[in-house]
Amino acid sequence: MVDLSSSFETECEIIDRDHRRLVEMVNAIVAAIDGDHATECATRVPKFVKFAKQHFVREEAFLADIGYPETQKHHDHHRALDGKMATILGLAAKAADNQLAREALKKDLVFFLMDDVINADLDFKPFIKVRKT
Amino acid sequence: MxxxxxxxxxxxxxxxxxxxxxxxxxxxxxxxxxxxxxxxxxxxxxxxxxxxxxxxxxxxxxxxxxxxxxxxxxxxxxxxxxxxxxxxxxxxxxxxxxxxxxxxxxxxxxxxxxxxxxxxxxxxxxxxxxxxxxxxxxxxxxxxxxxxxxxxxxxxxxxxxxxxxxxxxxxxxxxxxxxxxxxxxxxxxxxxxxxxxxxxxxxxxxxxxxxxxxxxxxxxxxxxxxxxxxxFVAGLFGLMNRLGGVVRDGAVETPLGRVGAGGIADGTAVQVLIRPEGIVLSGGNTGSNPGIPVSVSSTHLLGHSSIVSVSPDGNSGDEYFARVHREFSPELEDTIFASIEASDTFVFPLKEDTASAAPIGMAAE
Missing domain, CATH: 3.40.50.300 (P-loop containing nucleotide triphosphate hydrolases)
Structure with missing residues (x-):
């Protein structure tokens, strides 16, 4: 199970709230797989991907609004995650019948969330901090 | 965490x-x-x-x-x-x-x-x-x-x-x-x-x-x-064939056949990278994708596989490397057929620093 420790906080409440929701969704998917309810992946994972995409849109609008100079770069980073989200959706479609797909899905989800999404969002934390002061 | x-x-x-x-x-x-x-x-x-x-x-x-x-x-x-x-x-x-x-x-x-x-x-x-x-x-x-x-x-x-x-x-x-x-x-x-x-x-x-x-x-x-x-990333995994080209109608024409450009805009200069295992050689001209006739110029047994060097017929200046099972052993100068496997082929926009960023491995142009 993933927990969102303080080192992953951007200190921007609207972003951190989205991150907490994404963590809850991933934990629910992992719990479903571990609890022998992998059939739920077919509905839970697309909802996770949909929410992640909505988060990207909200975040990019927020960054543009506060004048973050690397907004375009962050937008490009989000677009570059399309392939990984497609892979995750593909694994979810196979999860009910395939043990290897379930294991790969759990790993890919956690790395996608913690490394590609949340850790990458810490890039704008210093800018937000300076702006707050 | x-x-x-x-x-x-x-x-x-x-x-x-x-x-x-x-x-x-x-x-x-x-x-x-x-x-x-x-x-x-x-x-x-x-x-x-x-x-x-x-x-x-x-x-x-x-x-x-x-x-x-x-x-x-x-x-x-x-x-x-x-x-x-x-x-x-x-x-x-x-x-x-x-x-x-x-x-x-x-x-x-x-x-x-x-x-x-x-x-x-x-x-x-x-x-x-x-x-x-x-x-x-x-x-x-x-x-x-x-x-x-x-x-x-x-x-x-x-x-x-x-x-x-x-x-x-x-x-x-x-x-x-x-x-x-x-x-x-x-x-x-x-x-x-x-x-x-x-x-x-x-x-x-x-x-x-x-x-x-x-x-x-x-x-x-x-x-x-x-x-x-x-x-750079594609080239980390060893030998790679490199071909130049320009995207036309969503694809790139290469001497070994047409390759989808993966959404890169028409008119863009690109490089096509093909892994040796992405060049499929066959002895006979069969099926709906007949392949391009090529001549064999060398073979190197590596153990479980061989690397075969081929040139498209009538274009002996171009040389490409294909990986084949060790039991597939065409004769030198035989004409066989080559086609491209999409999953081992990558198309990237050509960058000015492409040459200096060349990854590990031999390159054919």
């Missing part, structure tokens, strides 16, 4: 920037490989995580405890890290069980010995407890080094090219055994290697580091191999 969390690490030796804003996370029980050519900064990142170098920029967190920032640093011995290097670094004057006990500081002697024997059992070396390192093979010494690194139950294990001192057969066996032991112990592991196959075998996630320590791509072994971000 339990495990390793690195964010925004940059590092330079004088004017030589070796790491450029590198971030990564490794949850407990997972293994991440840093893969890249020599000098890309991967060992530097390992030493920074271990506390063997002073952090210049960024943060390093282990099991929710910040162990290094620009302003503060926890001493290496307080980070609860296990380290394993290429040369094993066993103490020659201590027997094997004493070597494994060495890191169990503060533990009662009986308990330490019991723990050391438990670890030796896990790595299949319990029968060697009383022997000295010089009597062991490289593979056996590597197992001892792994037992010693894991005995104190570290929060993080750092492996720096741990198998590069072993011969090919021993390396395959030891890395499989090592992976089993690591999974059994559920420790977060960061491993450095320049061997793509090793990274593919060991890693849950691979981070590709390029020149000046910039992360070129992060992903599962499957993603890195089948969806490389650029020519």
């Amino acid at each position: 339990k495990g390793l969390h690195i964010h925004g690490v940059s590092h330079a030796y004088g004017n030589n920037k070796v790491l450029n804003n590198v971030s990564l996370t490794i949850p407990t029980g997972e293994l991440v490989c840093l893969l890249g050519p020599s000098g890309c900064g991967k060992s530097t990142l390992l030493r920074l995580a271990a506390g063997l170098e002073t952090l210049q920029c960024g943060t390093i967190v282990i099991d929710d405890q910040t162990v290094a920032t620009k302003e503060s640093s926890l001493a290496p011995e307080h980070r609860h890290i296990g380290l394993m290097f290429q040369d094993y670094a066993l103490f020659p004057h201590l027997d094997i069980v004493a070597n494994v006990c060495f890191g169990l500081i503060g533990m009662a002697r009986d308990k330490a010995r019991a723990r050391a024997l438990e670890m030796l059992d896990q790595v299949g070396m319990a029968d060697y407890a009383k022997v000295y390192p010089h009597t062991l093979s490289g593979g056996q010494q590597q197992r001892i080094a792994l037992a010693r690194a894991l005995a104190p139950e570290p929060k993080l294990l750092l492996l720096d090219e741990p198998f590069s001192g072993l011969d090919t057969n021993m390396r395959q066996m030891i890395r499989e055994d090592t992976l089993n032991v690591l999974k059994q112990n559920g420790v977060a592991t960061l491993m450095v290697t320049h061997d793509p196959e090793e990274a593919m075998f060991m890693a849950d996630r691979i981070k590709i580091l390029g020149r000046h320590g910039r992360v070129r791509q992060s992903g599962s072994p499957h993603d890195i191999y089948y969806k490389p971000n650029d020519e």
Whole structure:
């Protein structure tokens, strides 16, 4: 199970709230797989991907609004995650019948969330901090 | 999150920037490989995580405890890290069980010995407890080094090219055994290697580091191999055929056939990279995709496969390399047929610095 420790906080409440929701969704998917309810992946994972995409849109609008100079770069980073989200959706479609797909899905989800999404969002934390002061 | 969390690490030796804003996370029980050519900064990142170098920029967190920032640093011995290097670094004057006990500081002697024997059992070396390192093979010494690194139950294990001192057969066996032991112990592991196959075998996630320590791509072994971000990443996995072209009607015409451009705009100058296994050779002109007639100019048996060099008929100046099963052995100057396998073919917009960024491996143009 993933927990969102303080080192992953951007200190921007609207972003951190989205991150907490994404963590809850991933934990629910992992719990479903571990609890022998992998059939739920077919509905839970697309909802996770949909929410992640909505988060990207909200975040990019927020960054543009506060004048973050690397907004375009962050937008490009989000677009570059399309392939990984497609892979995750593909694994979810196979999860009910395939043990290897379930294991790969759990790993890919956690790395996608913690490394590609949340850790990458810490890039704008210093800018937000300076702006707050 | 339990495990390793690195964010925004940059590092330079004088004017030589070796790491450029590198971030990564490794949850407990997972293994991440840093893969890249020599000098890309991967060992530097390992030493920074271990506390063997002073952090210049960024943060390093282990099991929710910040162990290094620009302003503060926890001493290496307080980070609860296990380290394993290429040369094993066993103490020659201590027997094997004493070597494994060495890191169990503060533990009662009986308990330490019991723990050391438990670890030796896990790595299949319990029968060697009383022997000295010089009597062991490289593979056996590597197992001892792994037992010693894991005995104190570290929060993080750092492996720096741990198998590069072993011969090919021993390396395959030891890395499989090592992976089993690591999974059994559920420790977060960061491993450095320049061997793509090793990274593919060991890693849950691979981070590709390029020149000046910039992360070129992060992903599962499957993603890195089948969806490389650029020519540098694609080229890391060995020999690659390179062809130039321009996108027309969503595809690129090459001497070996038409290749989909993957959404790159018409009119864009591109390079097409084809793995040798992506050029499919056949003796007969059959099926709906007949292939292009090519002549064989050389063959090289590599063991389980062969590399066959071919040129399109009427265009002997161009030479391409195909990987085939060893039993497929066409005669020199025979005409056979070549077609392209899409999953081993990559199209990237041509960049001005493409030549200087050329990856490992031969290139045909």
